Amino acid sequence: MGFTEGHVEEEREFHGRVFPKTLLPPSEGGRNSCGELVELVAEERVRLSELLGEHGAVLLRGFAVGSAEEFSSVVEAFGWDEYVFDGANRTEVAERVYTASAAPLHVVIPFHHEMAMIKEFPRKIFFYCLQPAPEGGQTSIIRSDVIVEKLQEKVPQVVEKLERCGLKTILRARRESWQRMLKTDDRAEAEKRALETLACNSVQFNSDGGADFIYGPINPIKEFNGNKVLFNIILGYENVERSTYITFADGSPLPSDATDAVSKIIDENNVDINWQKGDVLLVDNLGVQHARRPGKPPRTVLVSLSR
């Protein structure tokens, strides 16, 4: 292929496959402009899809992708359909390109599959680094099939119970958060829209104006492309906009051996991508979870989602 195969210091190897796969500009002629990248992507589209399926993440590094508009042209070159969900708290900054999380940079965003709680979730995510943080702010990625595999090794009884009993997840959203997500302040309409678009089973409004979106029973282990992945989060979290509480479907708490095992496996197997300006990272959302490390401003990472 026209790309040069490269490596990054933080990469790992799972089942003989490097994670992420890094592709650099062609070795001769200094062909590293954004236009060159767009041409290479268009030429190598099929191979890039295969690499994404094999490795779970592909990092395009060393190209002079200098703006949201240029990133947009790279995304377009892949020829994939845009994923549209207008309830997310993101701002469109170029065609198909959005700001990533609005959460302040000191806040950790825990590992998740993008929009796993929505009926039709995106299959592929592009991240683009316009401005790396002076400190921290890495996007971290982990193969979700590795999480399941290691759980099966360490706590097979937990995996068996997760699959047999399923989970109940309560996504508790503040008033502004659910109103923005569902584009209405009317509770009956919000409930109807939630049941249509979210993968939740019921909705309950709380006295403080917030709402609980209740999911379950859900088997958190899903199979995509022959790989078993942990598609639901297991470790609950709370932030300014929403909180997530997870129990077994019967309401009993997850045992600490389950949550401890998941935390440890994540700690031991993730890869923190140390962003460089112009990086484009392509992530298979069906196979890989992502997170954001805390960091110092300024940092600009933009995102584009595909079906």
Ligand SMILES: [Fe+2]
């Ligand atoms: Fe995300």
